Amino acid sequence: MARTQGSHSDITGPRLRAAALALFARHGFAAVSMRQIAAEVGVQAGALYNYTPDKQTLLFDLMRSHMEELLDVWDSHAQSGDALETLEAFTRFHIRFNTQRADAVFVSYMELRNLTPENFEVIEGLRRVYETRLETILRQGARDGVMSVAEPRIASMALIAMLTGVNTWYSARGRLSLVQVEAVYWDMVRRSVAR
Amino acid sequence: MARTQGSHSDITGPRLRAAALALFARHGFAAVSMRQIAAEVGVQAGALYNYTPDKQTLLFDLMRSHMEELLDVWDSHAQSGDALETLEAFTRFHIRFNTQRADAVFVSYMELRNLTPENFEVIEGLRRVYETRLETILRQGARDGVMSVAEPRIASMALIAMLTGVNTWYSARGRLSLVQVEAVYWDMVRRSVAR
DNA sequence: CTTTGATCTGAACGCGTGTTCAGTTAGCGT
DNA sequence: ACGCTAACTGAACACGCGTTCAGATCAAAG
Numbered sequence: 001m002a003r004t005q006g007s008h009s010d011i012t013g014p015r016l017r018a019a020a021l022a023l024f025a026r027h028g029f030a031a032v033s034m035r036q037i038a039a040e041v042g043v044q045a046g047a048l049y050n051y052t053p054d055k056q057t058l059l060f061d062l063m064r065s066h067m068e069e070l071l072d073v074w075d076s077h078a079q080s081g082d083a084l085e086t087l088e089a090f091t092r093f094h095i096r097f098n099t100q101r102a103d104a105v106f107v108s109y110m111e112l113r114n115l116t117p118e119n120f121e122v123i124e125g126l127r128r129v130y131e132t133r134l135e136t137i138l139r140q141g142a143r144d145g146v147m148s149v150a151e152p153r154i155a156s157m158a159l160i161a162m163l164t165g166v167n168t169w170y171s172a173r174g175r176l177s178l179v180q181v182e183a184v185y186w187d188m189v190r191r192s193v194a195r
Numbered sequence: 196m197a198r199t200q201g202s203h204s205d206i207t208g209p210r211l212r213a214a215a216l217a218l219f220a221r222h223g224f225a226a227v228s229m230r231q232i233a234a235e236v237g238v239q240a241g242a243l244y245n246y247t248p249d250k251q252t253l254l255f256d257l258m259r260s261h262m263e264e265l266l267d268v269w270d271s272h273a274q275s276g277d278a279l280e281t282l283e284a285f286t287r288f289h290i291r292f293n294t295q296r297a298d299a300v301f302v303s304y305m306e307l308r309n310l311t312p313e314n315f316e317v318i319e320g321l322r323r324v325y326e327t328r329l330e331t332i333l334r335q336g337a338r339d340g341v342m343s344v345a346e347p348r349i350a351s352m353a354l355i356a357m358l359t360g361v362n363t364w365y366s367a368r369g370r371l372s373l374v375q376v377e378a379v380y381w382d383m384v385r386r387s388v389a390r
Numbered sequence: 391c392t393t394t395g396a397t398c399t400g401a402a403c404g405c406g407t408g409t410t411c412a413g414t415t416a417g418c419g420t
Numbered sequence: 421a422c423g424c425t426a427a428c429t430g431a432a433c434a435c436g437c438g439t440t441c442a443g444a445t446c447a448a449a450g
Contacts (some may be wrong), residue, residue: 033408188353
């Protein structure tokens with residue numbers, strides 16, 4: 001037997017990515033085999049190599065896609081207001097974006113050590129760019145006199161760590177809605193850098 | 196050959212734990228083999244089973260030891276002051292304790308998914324206890340009128356995430372000393388819950 | 391000096407790994 | 421209707437995995 005009915009590249013490709021992302025998030029990159037991913041997709045392991053040269057590249061592509069989308073979506077936000085308004089937008093965006101892509105966020109953070117050195121540099125570079133986005137907001141706020149931030153670089157990393165932490169406990173069926181969660185965190189963020 | 200010169204249980208046991216912790220932190224639990232750990236210790240793989248029943252228990256014991264020590268050391272802190280002073284002590288303690296045990300912190304967070312369900316419950320329980328320590332401080336501060344915290348549980352998780360984030364960038368040879376880092380974070384923590 | 395038992399070796403077990411590839415089939419373009 | 425090729429199967433490869441265990445060796449107790 002070969003080529004089962006109704007199978008197409010357009011279908012199998014995305015399904016491979018979705019299955020790999022879910023399995024990597026749940027069990028970890030090293031603990032998931034290509035055969036497990038293939039079983040989830042509904043093909044044999046060998047068929048996966050029509051869509052990725054190897055397992056390492058599969059992981060890297062998932063992480064790079066996530067980081068690039070994170071940056072693209074944020075950068076396409078119209079930011080017309082002052083630094084405080086931009087900081088609020090960033091806070092709400094980060095929480096909303098990350099909770100909607102919990103698996104990708106998890107993998108992009110946890111599996112850094114399973115990347116080859118070259119691939120690691122790429123992902124780490126994208127992360128630094130994102131951190132710099134926030135850092136720039138904080139510097140601008142301090143310059144404009146609407147914020148007080150002694151260490152903008154450290155503060156940006158501290159705030160991102162705090163905001164990303166939402167993913168460890170948030171559930172869409174929890175007590176608080178996403179809007180309420182955003183409000184709680186924005187309140188803390190605002191006060192932590194307030195003048 | 197067997198039993199090489201100078202080998203003792205008192206030496207091999209701790210060396211096994213140290214090697215496993217370092218390797219798990221660097222490469223991940225699933226990516227590290229018992230043979231790699233044994234090579235680091237300087238014995239054959241079979242010898243490790245004099246010190247742990249299996250690889251899973253080795254991981255679990257490392258994580259439980261870390262979490263229990265975290266709680267024990269904090270609980271043994273004399274806390275005589277008011278809520279704000281206790282919060283400052285907690286902030287400085289958390290940063291200092293975690294940066295000094297980077298490998299254990301990393302493993303205890305990253306390898307949760309590699310625990311069996313029963314073992315996971317134990318570690319997760321210890322983590323919740325620790326979070327409750329901070330939550331209690333925040334509730335007391337709010338009750339005493341020295342803090343303003345709308346959601347103490349969420350705030351405690353947010354602050355712990357922020358503080359633990361220090362581990363991702365801190366280096367003893369960096370620009371800031373640990374005392375300076377503590378000061379920067381305490382400033383943000385204080386303001387984020389200030390009345 | 392002899393005996394005992396803790397400590398470790400080295401080989402083995404069955405099994406799963408990532409990856410390759412010749413062969414087979416399904417659906418599209420003509 | 422037919423050929424072409426993208427898509428997939430199934431088997432194979434060499435290798436490493438966690439774990440077990442009989443046997444060897446050394447340190448210490450009597």
